[in-house]
Amino acid sequence: MSIEQTNNETKKQSNFIREIIDEDLKSGKHNGVHTRFPPEPNGYLHIGHAKSICLNFGLAKDYDGLCNLRFDDTNPTKEEQEYVDSIKEDVKWLGFDWAEREYYASDYFDQLYEYAIRLIKKGKAYVDSLNADQIREFRGTPTEAGKESPFRSRSVEENFSLFEQMKNGTFKEGEHVLRAKIDMTSPNLNLRDPVMYRILHKSHHRTGNKWCIYPMYDWAHGQSDSIEKITYSLCTLEFENHRPLYDWFIKELEIYPPQQIEFARLNLNYTIMSKRKLLSLVEGNYVDGWDDPRMPTISGLRRRGYTPESIRNFSERVGIAKRENTIDVSLLEFSIREDLNKQAKRVMAVINPLKVVITNYSDEQAEELEAINNPEDHSMGSRKISFSKEVFIERDDFREIPPPKFHRLSPGKEVRLRYAYIIKCDEVIKDESSGEILELHCTYFADTKSGSGPSSKKAKGTIHWVSAKDHFEAEVRLYDRLFSVENPESEANKDFTELLNPDSLKILNNCKLETSLRNSLPGEKFQFERIGYFCVDTKYSESLSPVFNRTVTLRDSWTKIDQGGN
RNA sequence: UGUCCCGUAGUGUAAUUGGUUAACACGUCUGACUCUGGAUCAGAAGAGUCUAGGUUCGAGUCCUAGCGGGACAGCCA
Numbered sequence: 001m002s003i004e005q006t007n008n009e010t011k012k013q014s015n016f017i018r019e020i021i022d023e024d025l026k027s028g029k030h031n032g033v034h035t036r037f038p039p040e041p042n043g044y045l046h047i048g049h050a051k052s053i054c055l056n057f058g059l060a061k062d063y064d065g066l067c068n069l070r071f072d073d074t075n076p077t078k079e080e081q082e083y084v085d086s087i088k089e090d091v092k093w094l095g096f097d098w099a100e101r102e103y104y105a106s107d108y109f110d111q112l113y114e115y116a117i118r119l120i121k122k123g124k125a126y127v128d129s130l131n132a133d134q135i136r137e138f139r140g141t142p143t144e145a146g147k148e149s150p151f152r153s154r155s156v157e158e159n160f161s162l163f164e165q166m167k168n169g170t171f172k173e174g175e176h177v178l179r180a181k182i183d184m185t186s187p188n189l190n191l192r193d194p195v196m197y198r199i200l201h202k203s204h205h206r207t208g209n210k211w212c213i214y215p216m217y218d219w220a221h222g223q224s225d226s227i228e229k230i231t232y233s234l235c236t237l238e239f240e241n242h243r244p245l246y247d248w249f250i251k252e253l254e255i256y257p258p259q260q261i262e263f264a265r266l267n268l269n270y271t272i273m274s275k276r277k278l279l280s281l282v283e284g285n286y287v288d289g290w291d292d293p294r295m296p297t298i299s300g301l302r303r304r305g306y307t308p309e310s311i312r313n314f315s316e317r318v319g320i321a322k323r324e325n326t327i328d329v330s331l332l333e334f335s336i337r338e339d340l341n342k343q344a345k346r347v348m349a350v351i352n353p354l355k356v357v358i359t360n361y362s363d364e365q366a367e368e369l370e371a372i373n374n375p376e377d378h379s380m381g382s383r384k385i386s387f388s389k390e391v392f393i394e395r396d397d398f399r400e401i402p403p404p405k406f407h408r409l410s411p412g413k414e415v416r417l418r419y420a421y422i423i424k425c426d427e428v429i430k431d432e433s434s435g436e437i438l439e440l441h442c443t444y445f446a447d448t449k450s451g452s453g454p455s456s457k458k459a460k461g462t463i464h465w466v467s468a469k470d471h472f473e474a475e476v477r478l479y480d481r482l483f484s485v486e487n488p489e490s491e492a493n494k495d496f497t498e499l500l501n502p503d504s505l506k507i508l509n510n511c512k513l514e515t516s517l518r519n520s521l522p523g524e525k526f527q528f529e530r531i532g533y534f535c536v537d538t539k540y541s542e543s544l545s546p547v548f549n550r551t552v553t554l555r556d557s558w559t560k561i562d563q564g565g566n
Numbered sequence: 567u568g569u570c571c572c573g574u575a576g577u578g579u580a581a582u583u584g585g586u587u588a589a590c591a592c593g594u595c596u597g598a599c600u601c602u603g604g605a606u607c608a609g610a611a612g613a614g615u616c617u618a619g620g621u622u623c624g625a626g627u628c629c630u631a632g633c634g635g636g637a638c639a640g641c642c643a
Contacts, residue, residue, distance in 0.1 A: 074642095187568050189569085239643090324573095331577080
């Protein structure tokens with residue numbers, strides 16, 4: 001079976017991890033699936049983590065198993081409670097639940113210490129007193145074998161006592177490390193006596209000052225998996241070379257053996273995924289925090305207007321495999337349009353207004369017109385919008401000299417105002433000195449009212465509008481890709497901040513919105529007809545004064561014609 | 567001149583585990599419908615699976631060699 005369908009979510013594709021699980025279940029190697037999502041709390045989660053979250057929690061769900069949330073907090077110099085909190089919020093928001101299984105590698109520091117002593121007693125670990133530079137020198141290179149440290153042959157007793165003193169704070173940072181005694185000539189550098197513990201006189205966000213020795217990733221990770229009885233420890237490709245070490249520790253300790261399986265991380269074009277670089281965008285104020293709507297972080301996407309379901313569907317669509325990949329942003333955009341198309345209420349908003357005066361419509365007259373809230377879902381009903389002598393239309397919807405195939409307004413031409421009448425452009429009023437178009441004078445055809453049955457006229461195009469008498473003004477923020485090059489991470493010789501797209505944010509003020517939008521709530525999502533999907537910003541909006549973020553444009557075949565045509 | 571991993575339409579992922587004309591999604595391009603140049607619907611183009619050998623009645627799947635890409639020399643994860 002390669003394809004399964006689960007209600008609203010996209011189809012589940014078979015992948016090599018599911019095959020392994022299926023075999024293991026069939027052979028009786030396991031009778032259940034237990035995974036974990038193990039972030040280091042040193043930054044905010046991004047869309048790449050979302051792939052891993054969906055994989056780990058998704059597999060657990062599909063196989064009726066469990067998935068733990070575990071913080072890999074073994075390096076107090078980089079980790080903070082703020083990050084722990086944001087990670088929990090993001091995983092929850094994505095729709096996953098770890099129940100009471102919220103664990104921390106730091107919960108296992110005592111156990112890990114005890115395991116280390118076991119290895120020391122077995123003669124499989126030793127305290128090395130070489131400094132960092134010397135250790136690097138002795139390690140050799142990928143093509144040259146390493147050399148054994150002169151401290152490698154210390155007695156079990158000496159190692160034991162030194163390690164205890166390391167733990168007790170007798171030594172300064174860097175004076176000693178605990179190393180596994182494996183093989184300094186191994187072609188796999190990870191097996192050349194890897195460091196297990198280093199001395200760090202730093203306070204830890206959870207264990208405070210209890211410890212001054214901290215386990216390295218390789219020493220903490222597999223053992224934590226084992227303690228939690230994880231069946232499949234899924235990680236990204238760069239840990240492939242660590243697997244022999246992962247297995248070595250487990251074997252020497254004779255403890256429960258989880259299986260590490262590596263898959264390719266997610267890359268998205270026109271953005272970056274490196275936590276370090278993302279951090280520097282935040283710290284350099286290139287963006288407005290981790291949740292800037294242009295950021296590929298989960299919090300950024302959330303603020304941008306993405307829904308959890310759209311990200312889950314996206315994660316499913318990108319698939320799981322072992323080859324390096326770069327996903328096109330258009331797939332992400334497709335996923336959010338697909339979801340919002342079904343859910344978002346349609347409204348009219350003019351973000352770049354041009355006034356239209358309907359000269360044959362009387363000053364006193366005003367009408368309430370019926371507008372459908374969502375043609376995809378009639379249960380969402382309809383609303384009234386008001387029409388008057390003066391309206392605003394989008395500046396782009398008028399061209400004094402219309403290009404071929406332009407179905408909108410131009411001098412002498414007709415167009416339909418959505419839900420209202422067909423109008424004809426009679427006159428273009430310009431500023432005499434600058435030549436700027438100030439307003440349009442049009443006439444309307446009274447018998448062309450929408451919904452009033454067949455009329456004498458048919459317009460090629462329909463444009464949106466907002467009543468000049470009855471609207472309110474708001475700020476609208478348009479977002480575009482953060483970087484102007486497809487693969488910012490590959491341009492290694494350039495400072496990646498030079499590759500930022502200068503037009504990634506455009507703030508428009510005095511946009512004209514239909515009044516129903518005035519009391520919309522932070523996070524609410526809409527389709528501004530013909531423009532795109534927008535949501536109310538959660539940071540800058542105030543009561544009765546919402547700020548709108550453009551999540552994504554609508555698919556637009558006209559700009560393609562327009563750009564390609566000339 | 568090391569070890570490990572990976573090479574399937576533009577992008578990504580499949581292919582009943584060696585079995586018919588290599589599928590799906592995004593993207594692209596037509597056309598229909600439409601009061602959103604949206605959505606929807608119908609359709610099309612686009613790879614012969616990195617290369618060369620080999621095994622086999624049969625190879626994207628197995629073997630060998632080559633080529634290309636990636637990971638590894640933190641007391642980061």
